Amino acid sequence: MPTGTGRTVVVTDSTASLPAEVVAERGIVVVPLQVVIGAEVHDEGEGGATPEMVAAALKSFTPVSTSRPSPGVMAEVYERAAAEGATEIVSVHISGDMSGTFESAQLAARSAPVPVVTVDSRQVGVATGYAALAAADVADAGGSASDAADAARARAEASSSLFYVDTLEYLRRGGRIGAAAALLGGALAVKPLLTIADGRVESLERVRTSSRAISRLEELAVEAAGERPVDVCVAHLASADRAAALTGRLAERLADRLEGRDVWCGELGAVLGAHVGPGMLAVCVAPRPS
Structure with missing residues (x-):
């Protein structure tokens, strides 16, 4: 303690x-x-539901919910x-x-x-x-x-939460899409970049391809950092290679603002993963307390 x-x-x-x-x-x-996969209830975390379990269930269309x-x-x-x-x-x-x-x-x-x-x-x-x-x-x-x-x-x-999803379908299923719902009509034609604004998911930009979306995600993270000391974390679901590459680029570009601290990189937890789906990439930029 x-x-x-x-x-x-x-x-x-x-x-x-x-x-x-x-x-x-x-x-x-x-x-x-808790994460409910099929008929089984699991606590999130070590010894319970893992991101891999959630990603596999979503890919196989097994019902997944959270509580x-x-x-x-x-x-x-x-x-x-x-x-x-x-x-x-x-x-x-x-x-x-x-x-x-x-x-x-x-x-x-x-x-x-x-x-x-x-x-x-x-x-x-x-x-x-x-x-x-x-x-x-x-x-x-x-x-x-x-x-x-x-x-x-x-x-x-003060923190910025920015993320890319391969599809809005999982957010729609979980009712967490908020103000980004307007994107659904053209969801097949765009790769959405989203953010959290006043506690809700909101649309940030629409990009035509996943590679451009990830590049834009990187630029938005750098912009969010500004000139202040920051902590940065990259999260993903079933997209380890893309996350690792993004982590390396951000670590290099934001080196002076990280002041020797690492960019955290890890797989998104099972609960949040259930709502965004495989392929998600996210960046959190958090200014250091002064």
């Missing part, structure tokens, strides 16, 4: 896509969402953290417009044995993860849950 004098503990959910070693090092508590952790599960997490010494908790989660996880956190917070400040990051994926890390920075420095929550919200708002 974080060792700040206030014993403020950070909780997030599995869609935050934080590497296991980072979670362990920072003492962040991660609550899994939030219940308020009861969240309550158990808060009770355990308090029993282990937490005096305050900040709980940072995926956009409330994309999942009911934040609502579960709010409901559980009402009966928690210690104060819980809940944060709707209005983001998805590692942008939520970077927000949780910002909260952990404040907690480690002895800050309150309220201060940590403010830091999480600020970093989430």
Whole structure:
């Protein structure tokens, strides 16, 4: 657990896509969402649903859906953290417009044995993860849950989540397409570039080919970085080679803004992967807290 004098503990959910070693090092508590593949329910994460399982199920047209952790599960997490010494908790989660996880956190917070400040990051994926890390920075420095929550919200708002999908079909099936729905009529003719705006999926640009779309994704990420120090993460689903190539190019082009830090690269978690489908590439650009 974080060792700040206030014993403020950070909780997030599995869609935050934080590497296991980072979670362990920072003492962040991660609550899994669930993935339903066919008739089987799996927790997201190690020992549960994997991105490979989801990609294979989608390709074989096996039904895939996702579900939030219940308020009861969240309550158990808060009770355990308090029993282990937490005096305050900040709980940072995926956009409330994309999942009911934040609502579960709010409901559980009402009966928690210690104060819980809940944060709707209005983001998805590692942008939520970077927000949780910002909260952990404040907690480690002895800050309150309220201060940590403010830091999480600020970093989430400053972050850019950009992604390319081979098809909008999976977003349509899951009802997560939001303002990008206008693209559906011409979906066969375009490769859409999307973003998260105020917690929802929105259309950014339409590009004619996948290679041009990925090149444009790279340019948009560089533009999003500006001249500030940033953290950058590339995520993919069943598209490792393209992700690795994009990671290398961004690491080179943004070297001065990364200040020696690596560009994270990994496969998207099973829950988010279920909604975007194989072939997805995403980049998160998160300005470093000043």
